Structures are given as structure tokens and as C-alpha cells.
Amino acid sequence: MINERQSELLKLIVEDYIRTARPISSKSLCDKLNCSSATIRNEMSFLEDVGLLEKTHTSSGRIPSEKGYRYYVDNIMKPKELSGDDILKLQTIFHNNSLMLSDVIVKSMEIISELTNYTSIVLGNNSDTNKVNKVEVVPLSDNKFIAIIITDKGHVEHRQMSLNEHMELDEIRKTVELINKLIVGTPITEVSEKLEYEVKPVIKEYIKQHDAIYNAFYNVFQGFVNDTNIRMVGTSHMIASPEFNDVDKIREIVSKFEDKDIVKSIKEEDSGINIYIGSENDFDDDVTVIKTKYNIDGEEGTIALIGPKRMEYDRVITLLNYIKENIKR
Amino acid sequence: MINERQSELLKLIVEDYIRTARPISSKSLCDKLNCSSATIRNEMSFLEDVGLLEKTHTSSGRIPSEKGYRYYVDNIMKPKELSGDDILKLQTIFHNNSLMLSDVIVKSMEIISELTNYTSIVLGNNSDTNKVNKVEVVPLSDNKFIAIIITDKGHVEHRQMSLNEHMELDEIRKTVELINKLIVGTPITEVSEKLEYEVKPVIKEYIKQHDAIYNAFYNVFQGFVNDTNIRMVGTSHMIASPEFNDVDKIREIVSKFEDKDIVKSIKEEDSGINIYIGSENDFDDDVTVIKTKYNIDGEEGTIALIGPKRMEYDRVITLLNYIKENIKR
DNA sequence: CGTAGCACTCAAGAATAAATAGTGCTAGAG
DNA sequence: CTCTAGCACTATTTATTCTTGAGTGCTACG
Numbered sequence: 001m002i003n004e005r006q007s008e009l010l011k012l013i014v015e016d017y018i019r020t021a022r023p024i025s026s027k028s029l030c031d032k033l034n035c036s037s038a039t040i041r042n043e044m045s046f047l048e049d050v051g052l053l054e055k056t057h058t059s060s061g062r063i064p065s066e067k068g069y070r071y072y073v074d075n076i077m078k079p080k081e082l083s084g085d086d087i088l089k090l091q092t093i094f095h096n097n098s099l100m101l102s103d104v105i106v107k108s109m110e111i112i113s114e115l116t117n118y119t120s121i122v123l124g125n126n127s128d129t130n131k132v133n134k135v136e137v138v139p140l141s142d143n144k145f146i147a148i149i150i151t152d153k154g155h156v157e158h159r160q161m162s163l164n165e166h167m168e169l170d171e172i173r174k175t176v177e178l179i180n181k182l183i184v185g186t187p188i189t190e191v192s193e194k195l196e197y198e199v200k201p202v203i204k205e206y207i208k209q210h211d212a213i214y215n216a217f218y219n220v221f222q223g224f225v226n227d228t229n230i231r232m233v234g235t236s237h238m239i240a241s242p243e244f245n246d247v248d249k250i251r252e253i254v255s256k257f258e259d260k261d262i263v264k265s266i267k268e269e270d271s272g273i274n275i276y277i278g279s280e281n282d283f284d285d286d287v288t289v290i291k292t293k294y295n296i297d298g299e300e301g302t303i304a305l306i307g308p309k310r311m312e313y314d315r316v317i318t319l320l321n322y323i324k325e326n327i328k329r
Numbered sequence: 330m331i332n333e334r335q336s337e338l339l340k341l342i343v344e345d346y347i348r349t350a351r352p353i354s355s356k357s358l359c360d361k362l363n364c365s366s367a368t369i370r371n372e373m374s375f376l377e378d379v380g381l382l383e384k385t386h387t388s389s390g391r392i393p394s395e396k397g398y399r400y401y402v403d404n405i406m407k408p409k410e411l412s413g414d415d416i417l418k419l420q421t422i423f424h425n426n427s428l429m430l431s432d433v434i435v436k437s438m439e440i441i442s443e444l445t446n447y448t449s450i451v452l453g454n455n456s457d458t459n460k461v462n463k464v465e466v467v468p469l470s471d472n473k474f475i476a477i478i479i480t481d482k483g484h485v486e487h488r489q490m491s492l493n494e495h496m497e498l499d500e501i502r503k504t505v506e507l508i509n510k511l512i513v514g515t516p517i518t519e520v521s522e523k524l525e526y527e528v529k530p531v532i533k534e535y536i537k538q539h540d541a542i543y544n545a546f547y548n549v550f551q552g553f554v555n556d557t558n559i560r561m562v563g564t565s566h567m568i569a570s571p572e573f574n575d576v577d578k579i580r581e582i583v584s585k586f587e588d589k590d591i592v593k594s595i596k597e598e599d600s601g602i603n604i605y606i607g608s609e610n611d612f613d614d615d616v617t618v619i620k621t622k623y624n625i626d627g628e629e630g631t632i633a634l635i636g637p638k639r640m641e642y643d644r645v646i647t648l649l650n651y652i653k654e655n656i657k658r
Numbered sequence: 659c660g661t662a663g664c665a666c667t668c669a670a671g672a673a674t675a676a677a678t679a680g681t682g683c684t685a686g687a688g
Numbered sequence: 689c690t691c692t693a694g695c696a697c698t699a700t701t702t703a704t705t706c707t708t709g710a711g712t713g714c715t716a717c718g
Contacts, residue, residue, distance in 0.1 A: 025711060036661050041712065059667045059711045138463050138479050146483050150467050154475050158485040236584035250579050255565035354680060365692050370681065388680045388698045660718090667712075674705075681698080688691080 002050065007076060009033065009043050010052055014064045014072045018310045021242045023061030066278040066309070069288075073275055073313050080314035082322060086115055090319075094326045102301075105294060106231050108323050109303055113234030116316060117241070118307030119257070123267055124229035125301050130155055130188045135217075137176045142166055147220045151188065153299045157224040161216035167209055175203055175213050191221045228264050229301075232257065243286065243308045256284060268293050268302045273320050278309050290316055296327055331379065336405060338362065338372050339381055343393045343401045347639045350571045352390030395607040395638070398617075402604055402642050409643035411651060415444055419648075423655045431630075434623060435560050437652050438632055442563030445645060446570070447636030448586070452596055453558035454630050459484055459517045464546075466505045471495055476549045480517065482628045486553040490545035496538055504532055504542050520550045557593050558630075561586065572615065572637045585613060597622045597631045602649050607638050619645055625656055 002010070012032055013024045026040040033040060044062050047053045052068035055061070064072065093107045106122050113120035130151035138146045143166055148158040182198050183191060195218060203210045235257050239250045256262050265282060268274060268291040281289040288311045291304035303323070305316055331339070341361055342353045355369040362369060373391050376382045381397035384390075393401065422436045435451050442449035459480035467475045472495055477487040511527050512520060524547060532539045564586050568579045585591050594611060597603060597620040610618040617640045620633035632652070634645055 023711085027711085037711095038661050038663090038713095039659085042660090045713080055712085057668055057711095059713095060669080061711065133469070134467055136465070140462070140481065140483050144483070146479060146485065148477065148479075148485060150475060150477075152469065154469050154473065154489045156475065156477060156485070156487040160483045233587070236580060236587045239583060240580055245576055247574055247576055247579065250576065250583075251565060251569055254568060254579075254583060258562070258565045352680085356680085367682095367692050367694090368690085371691090374682080384681085386680095386699050388682095389700080390680065662717085663715090665712105665714090667710105669710090670708090672705100672707080674703100676701105676703085678701080679699095681696105683696090684694090686691105686693085688689105 002047070002052070005033070006043055006047055009040065010047060010064070010068060010072060011076045013044075013053065013062060014068065014076075014310075017063050018312055021310060023056055023063050025061040028061075064310075066280070069277045069309060069313075070280075073277070077314050079321075080318050082318055086315075086319065087322075089115065090322060090326075102296070102299070105296075105301070105303060105323070105327065108326075109231070109305075110233050112305065112316075112319050112323070113237065115319070116305065116307065116312065117234065117237040118305045118311065118316070119232065119234040119238045121263060121266060121302075121304045121306065122229075122231040123264065123302040123304070124231070124299075125267075129153070129298050129300060132183050132186050132188065132191060135176055135179050135183065137172050139169060139172075145172060145216075147217060149220060149224060153297065155224075157220065157227065159216075159220040159223055161219070163209065163212045163216070167212070171207050171209065172213065175207060175217070178202060178206075179217065188221070188224055192218070192225070195221065228260075230260060230263055232263065238307055241308045243310070249286065253284060253287075266291060266302065266304050266306075268304070271295075273317055273324075275313065275317075288313075290320065292320060292324065294324065294327060331376070331381070334362070335372055335376055338369065339376060339393070339397060339401060340405045342373075342382065342391060343397065343405075343639075346392050347641055350639060352385055352392050354390040357390075393639075395609070398606045398638060398642075399609075402606070406643050408650075409647050411647055415644075415648065416651075418444065419651060419655075431625070431628070434625075434630070434632060434652070434656065437655075438560070438634075439562050441634065441645075441648050441652070442566065444648070445634065445636065445641065446563065446566040447634045447640065447645070448561065448563040448567045450592065450595060450631075450633045450635065451558075451560040452593065452631040452633070453560075453628075454596075458482070458627055458629060461512050461515050461517065461520060464505055464508045464512065466501055468498060468501075474501060474545075476546060478549060478553060482626065484553075486549065486556065488545075488549040488552055490548070492538065492541045492545070496541070500536050500538065501542065504536060504546070507531060507535075508546065517550070517553055521547070521554070524550065557589075559589060559592055561592065567636060570637045572639070578615065582613060582616075595620060595631065595633050595635075597633070600624075602646055602653075604642065604646075617642075619649065621649060621653065623653065623656060 012029055016024045026037040026044060029040050030037050044053060048062065051065055052071055053062040054065045056063065089111050090108055093104055093111065102124065109120040109122050130153050132149060133152045134150045136148045140146055143163045144160060146158055146160050148156065150156050179199060183194060186194050200214055203214060207213060235254065239253055244250050244253065262283065266289060271293045273290065273292040276289045278288065279285050283289055283306065286309065287306050288309045289304055289306050291302055294301055294303055341358055345353050355366040355373060358369050359366050373382060377391065380394055381400055382391040383394045385392065418440050419437055422433055422440065431453065438449040438451050459482050461478060462481045463479045465477045469475055472492045473489060475487055475489050477485060479485050508528060512523060515523055529543055532543060536542060564583065568582055573579050573582060591612065595618060600622050602619065602621040605618045607617065608614045612618055612635065615638065616635050617638045618633055618635050620631055623630055623632055
């Protein structure tokens, strides 16, 4: 499709533009390609014809088009080795044994955000693969209890429940016992159903205030299902990028970051490291989203980096790979 | 200090400016004060001399100074009655019995943020007044456990702990039993101390892997102490305000909102509803922070609203009062 | 095929001008 | 003593023009 020299030219343009955020002129590349600016202009013109480059106006230098970034990522870019500095910072995390695994992910994404100035997002997913391991109730006062659910993956969800009338501690105990007997081992997603059809009929018979108790537990489980754990850092660094030198653009981005539904929809299904440039992602046409699924002991989630389209693709990919590698152990 | 008419004039200027966000001209107030613009200019000039008004440039209309807002809030403003619409939206929250109290606060602050377009913040405080009610351990796998702490106020904190070697379930059980015996009833803030001086010496004797277990529990409790619960919504609405029509100002604000230490420092000590205008607050000279402490069943925290200095002070105060009133019940 | 040279284009910045919305001050009327 | 009409003055805003500089596109020639 494009020849050797054109490919080299595209590479130079993409990488220069990533560094400088300014349109690249033909003249500035003469040295590197050992030819005159006129020659480069001819090649640039060709690359523009095939849609890999763009101009911001008729007489400006060139910038990569979305297709240009895509071509660069797919065919030109080589994984970059990590700088000593980057490794150093990340290692402090991985060598800290007192952190639990899910904290390690969050911490390393925070560091990556700091290293790159892109926004990092960790979407933990509580419900999908978790099974109920234990249900427990701790009394707080006469009519207040706290219900705790622990899953086999180590997630804990809890909720206070208040009952209008005083309630026999004994009745609660019984209910908990029953739930433990019937529900333990059930995937979180199927709990509601099981509660409705298996638990409800039974406690109806045994327990006086069955309605109140049932509702209380129902709510606790619901909370579990709805709760997607979102962690996000680095918004402010990212909007400091010159492509967002516009009040309304910044407002748009900030407002998207604030909308949990939009953020949740960043969830990734594929297990590779995937790159969605500009209109390829659903978040915003002016950004690139790089994301991947992680899975630790069956506990799934998504990590993502969001930055301008002129992202340091090679570096980011290497960083994410590094994390994935280290999580495995 | 200032006479009747001047006070009325200041009131009109503040309120007009809050509505329109533009400097107020003398002419625009003729009707309301039944006098000519020249007269008003004289009075304005006086109010400027005493520091209650400002001009944006020599020939512009007036805007309130910080001192002007302060005077308005302290001496002129009257509490505004809530509009039916506002009440309606808030009532859906307070009449929803299935919500626990701390959720009610968060939800109502979210609604207030939406009603006013200011940023709302709820700073829950887990540690200060909580006492340990129960400590529990649930085994997940051979060398992984989950430790759960429940306080008397109904807070739950948990952490996974992995031990390098296999560990007798029995040893863990013993440790938990011991901790429960020694620690229950202790305020969270004093737990570390007690762990160090009362628990450690004892388990040293009884338990083989005392070090690992001790550290695991120590970490769980530490997590509790460090964790301030921050909830924040409405950043994007607030930066849509015309006073933040500036890229760098927006970046500054967003970055402050992202900094947890800065946000935590918003914590309020006083129990009234307090207003910090511009330089009176530590957050940012261009905003006003209105905050108050809440206390439900001894469970303390801060709720705050952050908006431009031209805040609808009367409305916000009434809204916050409404919440405080309703929380009491 | 590569390149030198030149005409052309557009953005960005500076300077100017006109329109507008204000104020401050003075002098006179009530 | 207070109010107000009138006018000079000032700063912002917007549009207009001009200039400069950094680029390109094209052509003709080695």
C-alpha cells in the first residue's frame, strides 16, 4: 500500500506530532530523510491522498489523521522498552507485599497516569463471577442491624437495615441461617431470583416479620449487583493537554468523566490490549481509549487509559503489558 | 454604617448580579429605587468607597466585592422559602424508607447539586467517634482470609490478607477471639496503640506465626483510620458558570477537586451553617464554600456546597437547613 | 526521480476605528 | 441639603485592515 520511505515519513510525522502537538512541516524533516523539502512535500501529498495525513488549513503542515494513527499503531510502531525511571516507580508497587492484589492494580494505574498524564480508569466488577460465600448479621441496636455479604472472591458488601418495630434477634438469626443454607455458592447475579422463589416462601411460614426482613436482605443483595467499582485519576492532567485548550471542550470532557454511566460503558470484553482511536471509541471523538481486561483469580475488571489521540502509543502499551505481566504473579 | 437606601441598593445589586453575572449599571436600577441614575451613581460611589462594591474597569457597572457579599449575607439577606419544586424533589428522598441514613444525605446533596448547579461534597468520617463492635475473619482459600471490622455506628471496613505460608485456621480463630476480647469497645483511633501494647505481647506467646497475623490485622485497622469517605458530584455543572470561562481557571478548579487532600481539608468543625466567601475559604479565592457538620446517631461528617461567589446564598442556606431538619428525624 | 524556485494561501498578531455602555462631575432646580 | 439633567470622558467590544511568516503546490529543469 505505501512504500518504505512513505512509511518512514509517516512514522516521523506521527512521532514528532505526538511530541510537539504542532503540525509538522516538510522542511523540518529534510535532515532525517536526506532529501529536499519538495520531495517530502510530494510524499506528504501522497499520504494525504490515501487518507493517512491531514492539514489543519491549506497552507499548514501535516498532522496524522485517525487512519494515520491507526496505520501507525498497526504497522509501524514497535513496542518501546521501559525507561529505568518508569520501571523503578512501578516496582515499588509490585514489591510491596502488604498490598492486596486489587489495590496493586489501582496503585499502578495511578502511577501510570502520573507518568503519562493521561486519565486512568479501573472498573472493578463485583458481581459477575462472584458467588456468595457467607452472609452475616451484626446487631447494632434494638431495631438496627448490619447485614454483610462476603463472596468467594473476597468481596464484601454491607448495608444497614432498620426495622420499624423491634425484632427478635432470634428471628434474624434464623433467617440468616436459612439464607446461608440456601444461598451460599450461588452466583451473585442469580441471588435475587433464588431469594424470591426459595427463601421467601420458607420464611413466610417460620418468621413473623418476614416482609421486613426479606426486604432488608433483598436490598443488600441489590446493592451488590448495582455497584460497579470505579476508580479514576488524572483528569486534570489530561485536560492540561493543548488539544483541550478550549473551554467548551474541557467542559464536555469533564462532564463525561463525571457521568458514571458513560464511564462504565468503557468496560472491555476482549482480553488483549485494545486501542480505540477517536471515533473508534464511544467516549469522545477527540480522545484515544486504550483498555484491557484483567483477571486475577477469576476476579475480572477493566483497566483503561484515556488521553489525546496523539498518545504515546508505544509507551502506554508497554506499560500496560508490564502491569499485566506482573499481575499474573 | 450604611443607610436604608444604600442597603436596599446593595441588595438589588447583589441579587441582580447573582442572577445575571454581569456588572450592574446605575440606569438599570432607576425604576426599582424611584430615582435617577445620577443619584444611584452617587450612592454606588459611596458603597465603593466603603469597599462593598467594585468595578471591573473604570467605566463599567458595579459588582459586589467580597466584603459586599459578606455584608449582604450578614445583614441584608433573608432566608428564602423553598419553591414547591425543590421540596418535591427532596421529599422523594426523605420519604424513601429503604434508604439508610447516610445514603439519604448523599442523595439529597446530589439533588441539591442538581437544583443549584453547584458542586456538592459529603465528607463522611469513619474513624473519629466509632468504636470497634466486632472483628471477624472469613477464610477464602488456604492462605487467604478476609478480615472484617464492624463498628458500633455500623461502619464496616474489610481487607484481604494473604499469608505467605499456610496457616492453621485455628490460629487465626484464636487471634480473632483474642482481639475481640481485648479490642471491642475501643475507639478506632486508639486501636493501633492497643494492638501494639496489649495484643502483640499476648499472641507472641500463643501463636506461631504471630508476626504475619499481627501485621495483617494492623493493616486492616490502619485502612480504617486513613479512610475518609468522600462523595462529590456536580463539578461539571459548576465549571459551566460564566465566571469560569477561562481554560486555566477551569483546570485549576478541576485539579483541586481531584486532590483528595484539598477536598478533605474542607471538613467543618462548627455545627452551624457557615459561609466562606472567596479568600475566606482555603479552597479557592474565586469560589464560596458553604458547609456544615452533620451528626446522625453520633456519626459525624461534613456536607458542603461549592459554587461561584455569586451564589444564591438565601436559597442554598434554606436547602441545607431543610436537610438538617429532616435528618434529625 | 529529485530538487530549486517561485507564486500562492492562510493564520496569527498588531494597529486602527467605530459603536456602545457605562461612569464622574458640575451646575442648577426643588 | 438633596436630587437630577447634561455632558465629557473612558474602557470594552467588535470589525477591519495590514503585515508577517510559515507553510504548501506546481512547474521546469538537471
